[in-house]
Amino acid sequence: MSEETPGTGLRELKKQRTRQALSDTAIELFLRRGFDEVSVADVAAAVEVSKPTLFRYFPTKEDLALHRISDHQGEAARVVRERCAGQAPLAALRMHFHERLDARDPVTGLCDVPEVLAYRDMLYSTPSLQARLMLYSAEDERALAEALVQTGPADEVTAKLAAAQIVAVHHVLARTNWHRLAADRLTGAVVRTAHADADRAFDLLDSGLSAISR
Structure with a gap:
């Protein structure tokens, strides 16, 4: 589910899209290969960001998986x-x-x-x-x-x-x-x-x- 909201500034919009891309890519990899078989580095590489950048959005690997239900x-x-x-x-x-x-x-x-x-x-x-x-x-x-x-x-x-x-x-x-x-x-x-x-x-x-x- 997209997090974009009307009136969001370009910088914040880019952050939201990056966060969503990280979560979506992580879940795709987790479901395909298994949660324990995918590293944080794998997810970062797939989205073409650094690990430090990923950790700014998601402090833990578990957060990547649970972002999908965070709106609940x-x-x-x-x-x-x-x-x-x-x-x-x-x-x-x-x-x-x-x-x-x-x-x-x-x-x-x-x-x-x-x-x-x-x-x-x-x-x-x-x-x-x-x-x-x-x-x-x-x-x-x-x-x-x-x-x-x-x-x-x-x-x-x-x-x-x-x-x-x-x-x-x-x-x-x-x-x-x-x-x-x-x-x-x-x-x-x-x-x-x-x-x-x-x-x-x-x-x-x-x-x-x-x-x-x-």
Whole structure:
């Protein structure tokens, strides 16, 4: 996904294009040869930049791989902050997840594009990437808890407990959908099951998190 935005200066535009080229090239190489078989030097050479230049954009090799999903960082917190007036946080998050399912957003696990499936296989089969994903999840929890405190009636501890459960539910639903697609093609029945699973999950959250569901 392009990061270019209207009104961006030429210098910043060049930086954005270089960052995107580095990430896209890295992921292409990772998927073709395997994450552990590709060095940072390989990626830099393929984009025709120096290693120091690459490290100015991406401090670690793992960052090159995870840049593709970086726009989802803090998404739950954004949904809570931008929800309609009078709408409960859980209701907003439930609606957002269903919308992402309908859009076949890879973050829900309900996307059968071969490259997306290969990318997810790489993420969940590479220990260093799994470790970095745990850091992403921790940051998502922190941001969501902060949003719940600032926009709703939840106290700090309740917000942290709720955020941990919500983020965990998102991961379980996405992994379930991903494994389901690994065993079957994407069909109407699979989509309906994914929506039903999401409703069941949010019903359980709703029954236990009354502080943020009303």
